[in-house]
Amino acid sequence: MTQLEAxxxxxxxxxxQEGVALVMFEDAEGRRDPAVRWLTxxxxxxxxxxxxxxxxxxxxxxxxMAKVYADADFVISYAEFCRQSVQAILxxxxxxxxxxxxxxxxxxxxxxxxxxxxxxxxTDYDIxxxxxxVHETVRExxxxxxxxxxGIYRQASKITNxxxxxxxxxxxxxxxxxxxxxxxxxxxxxxxKGCEGTGFETxxxxxxxxxxxxxxxxxxxxxxxxxxxxxxxFGLKFQGYTTDVTLTFAQGPLTKHQEKLxxxxxxxxxxxxxxxxxxxxxxxxxxxVDALFGKSGKAMPHALGHGIGLEAHEAxxxxxxxxxxxxxxxxxxxxxxxxxxxxxxxxxRLENDILLSGDGAEALTQARIIRL
Amino acid sequence: MTQLEAxxxxxxxxxxQEGVALVMFEDAEGRRDPAVRWLTxxxxxxxxxxxxxxxxxxxxxxxxMAKVYADADFVISYAEFCRQSVQAILxxxxxxxxxxxxxxxxxxxxxxxxxxxxxxxxTDYDIxxxxxxVHETVRExxxxxxxxxxGIYRQASKITNxxxxxxxxxxxxxxxxxxxxxxxxxxxxxxxKGCEGTGFETxxxxxxxxxxxxxxxxxxxxxxxxxxxxxxxFGLKFQGYTTDVTLTFAQGPLTKHQEKLxxxxxxxxxxxxxxxxxxxxxxxxxxxVDALFGKSGKAMPHALGHGIGLEAHEAxxxxxxxxxxxxxxxxxxxxxxxxxxxxxxxxxRLENDILLSGDGAEALTQARIIRL
Numbered sequence: 001m002t003q004l005e006a007x008x009x010x011x012x013x014x015x016x017q018e019g020v021a022l023v024m025f026e027d028a029e030g031r032r033d034p035a036v037r038w039l040t041x042x043x044x045x046x047x048x049x050x051x052x053x054x055x056x057x058x059x060x061x062x063x064x065m066a067k068v069y070a071d072a073d074f075v076i077s078y079a080e081f082c083r084q085s086v087q088a089i090l091x092x093x094x095x096x097x098x099x100x101x102x103x104x105x106x107x108x109x110x111x112x113x114x115x116x117x118x119x120x121x122x123t124d125y126d127i128x129x130x131x132x133x134v135h136e137t138v139r140e141x142x143x144x145x146x147x148x149x150x151g152i153y154r155q156a157s158k159i160t161n162x163x164x165x166x167x168x169x170x171x172x173x174x175x176x177x178x179x180x181x182x183x184x185x186x187x188x189x190x191x192x193k194g195c196e197g198t199g200f201e202t203x204x205x206x207x208x209x210x211x212x213x214x215x216x217x218x219x220x221x222x223x224x225x226x227x228x229x230x231x232x233x234f235g236l237k238f239q240g241y242t243t244d245v246t247l248t249f250a251q252g253p254l255t256k257h258q259e260k261l262x263x264x265x266x267x268x269x270x271x272x273x274x275x276x277x278x279x280x281x282x283x284x285x286x287x288x289v290d291a292l293f294g295k296s297g298k299a300m301p302h303a304l305g306h307g308i309g310l311e312a313h314e315a316x317x318x319x320x321x322x323x324x325x326x327x328x329x330x331x332x333x334x335x336x337x338x339x340x341x342x343x344x345x346x347x348x349r350l351e352n353d354i355l356l357s358g359d360g361a362e363a364l365t366q367a368r369i370i371r372l
Numbered sequence: 373m374t375q376l377e378a379x380x381x382x383x384x385x386x387x388x389q390e391g392v393a394l395v396m397f398e399d400a401e402g403r404r405d406p407a408v409r410w411l412t413x414x415x416x417x418x419x420x421x422x423x424x425x426x427x428x429x430x431x432x433x434x435x436x437m438a439k440v441y442a443d444a445d446f447v448i449s450y451a452e453f454c455r456q457s458v459q460a461i462l463x464x465x466x467x468x469x470x471x472x473x474x475x476x477x478x479x480x481x482x483x484x485x486x487x488x489x490x491x492x493x494x495t496d497y498d499i500x501x502x503x504x505x506v507h508e509t510v511r512e513x514x515x516x517x518x519x520x521x522x523g524i525y526r527q528a529s530k531i532t533n534x535x536x537x538x539x540x541x542x543x544x545x546x547x548x549x550x551x552x553x554x555x556x557x558x559x560x561x562x563x564x565k566g567c568e569g570t571g572f573e574t575x576x577x578x579x580x581x582x583x584x585x586x587x588x589x590x591x592x593x594x595x596x597x598x599x600x601x602x603x604x605x606f607g608l609k610f611q612g613y614t615t616d617v618t619l620t621f622a623q624g625p626l627t628k629h630q631e632k633l634x635x636x637x638x639x640x641x642x643x644x645x646x647x648x649x650x651x652x653x654x655x656x657x658x659x660x661v662d663a664l665f666g667k668s669g670k671a672m673p674h675a676l677g678h679g680i681g682l683e684a685h686e687a688x689x690x691x692x693x694x695x696x697x698x699x700x701x702x703x704x705x706x707x708x709x710x711x712x713x714x715x716x717x718x719x720x721r722l723e724n725d726i727l728l729s730g731d732g733a734e735a736l737t738q739a740r741i742i743r744l
Contacts, residue, residue, distance in 0.1 A: 030404070030481075043588060062586045109402075112487040112501050113480060129484050180563045184556050191552045196589045201569070214434045216415060216441075217568045 021102030034310030042070035144331035156238035157364035179204035179219035199235035199242025229346035245367035246351035268338035286320035393474030406682030414442035516703035528610035529736035551576035551591035571607035571614025601718035617739035618723035640710035658692035
C-alpha cells in the first residue's frame, strides 16, 4: 500500500464510523484545501470524491496535470461536469453507485449560498456541512506527519539551511544590499535547488521598518542592512511542503535596548525549545515565553508558533489563549518564533522548524540572529 | 469629496434603497474582498462596516498599517473585539447606534457554519447573506473604473511596457536564459519601479512546456528560450491594481504549424480588439474569436479575457457561454488574450489590457509576439 493509499484508508475508516457514504473535498481558488494533494498527490485545482466502499474519484480542472501527478482510482475531467460542482457531486454519486438517501458530506467551509444550492439540487442525498466531520478529521490527521512527510521536511530543511548560510555570506559581503536583493536571491536559489518556489511572500524588512509584524509591501528596493535590526522571514515550498524561518540581522553599534531585544528573544527561543515534549500543552509553552518577556515589561504581539505542512500555517497553533487545549504530539512539525518589536528600536524575531519525534524535539532548520 | 468618499456614497445610496442599516465587508486570509481597499484605501486584513446614515468603521488587524493607509470615519483595532467577527458586528452596531431589528448584511460568501453562528449570536438584528445585495453592487461598481483608477492603470501600464521592452532586449541578448531568470527579472524591476510586486505568480513556460495552460511549477530553472514557442504571462501590482499581459517568444526555425498558431492568434487578437465597443455583448466578441479559430479546426481552451483591477481576475468575464449576457461598457478595463496550444508544436498566447473609454478601445499595454 502506498503512503497515499494509507492516508485514504484512514479517511475511509472514519467515513464508515460516521456513516458517511460519500465525501467531497475541494481545492480551488478561494477555497483551498490541501487535503486533495495530501490524499492524491495532485497539486492543482480539483474536486476529490471518496466513497465509503473505498473508491476515489479525482475531478481535476487540468486533466493533463492529473495524468502526471495524481494517484486516484478514477480521474474524470471537471469539464465532463460542465465545471459545476453540483453536477460533479451528482455525477460522482451516480458513478460510484451511492445509494439514494445516503449521507454525503461537503466541505465544512462551503458558503451559505452554495449550501442552499446543494440542498436544493442534490435532493436524493442527505447533505452534511459541519464541524467535527470528515474534513476536520483529515485536518487533524495532517498535524501528525508520516515518514514520507518527515523525509520531505528533511530535504526541504537541508535546502533552507544551505540558503541561510548563503544569505549570511552574501549579506556580510554586501553582495545583497536591498530587501529586494535578498528576497529574490531566495526565490532564485529555491527554484534552482528544486523547490516549487517560496511557501509565502518573503518578508524582508530593513532597520527602518522591522518594528512592524506585517511589513507592506513585503519587500521593497530599500536597504536591508544598516545600523539596527532587520528581519527576514521566508519559507521554501518543496514537494508541496513549506518551511518557515525568520532570521534577524543586527548591525552595530546597537543600543542597549536593541541588545536587550536580541538576548530576550534568544532566551525565549531556548526556553520554548526546552519545554516542548509529547503531551505538554502548547498553551503552557506559549505562556512560559509570555511570562519571560513579561518579567522585562515586554509583550509579544503574536503567537509563539504554528504547525507547518502543505499549508504555511496549520494546526497546531501555539497560542497562550484560554481555549487552547492542544498538546504537543510526536510527529508534529511546527515553528517556534518568539519576537519583540519596538517602534523606535526595531524588531527582532527568531523562528525555526521543529520536529517532535520519539527522541524529543529537533530543530530541522538553523535560522539565527546574525550580528553583522 | 475624495474619490474614496464618493465610492462610499454610492454604497450608502444602495443601502438606503435596499433598507440595509449596516453592511460588513471582510478582507482576510481565505476570504479576500478588495471592496475594503476600494472603499478605504486600507491594503491589509480588515473588516469594514458602513451604516446607512453614512458612517464608516474600519476594523483592521494591524492598527499601525491603518494609520498610514486607511480613510474611514472611525478606526477600531480588531483586538478590541477579541479578533472575533461576531463581536465586531455587535460592537460596530452598538457604536453606530444601529436600531434593533434592522437589516444587517454580511458577506455573500460567508460560510454556512459562520452564518449559523451569526444568526445564533446576533439576535437583535435581521442578518442578510445573499446574492444581488450590497456586496454584489460593489462588485458591479468596481467593473467601471473611475478617473483615479484609470490614472493608476496608465502608470501601471507604462511600467509594464518598460519592462516588456527590457525583456525583449535582455532575452534577445541572452542575458536572461532560464524561466527563473525571466520571472525574477520582472519581480526585481517591478519593485524597483515602485510596484507592490507582481499581481500573480509569473508564468514562464519555455518551448518544452508552453503547450499547457497551467504550467506547474509556474517557472523553473529550465531554459526559457530555444527553438519553438515560449509563453510569458505576468502582471504588475501598482497601488493595488494588477496589469496582466502575455507575450509569446518564437525562435526559429518554426514549423508551418507553429507559424499558423502565431498568425491565427494575432488575427484573433486584432479581430477581438476591432469588435470591442460600448454596448456590444462580451459573448459576441468571444464567439467571433472562437469562430475564427474554428474555421482552421482549432479551439481555444480558455476564455477570451476578463476584467482586471484590485483583483487579477474580476468581472467582466469574456466568455462564449450561453448565460453570458454582459456587455462592454465605457470605463471597463479588461484583458484580451486569445491563445492556441498544441501538445507537439507548443503554445501561443497574446494578451493586452484594454481600456474602453468614450473614444473607443485603447490598448494600455504593448505585449506582442516576439520573433527571436
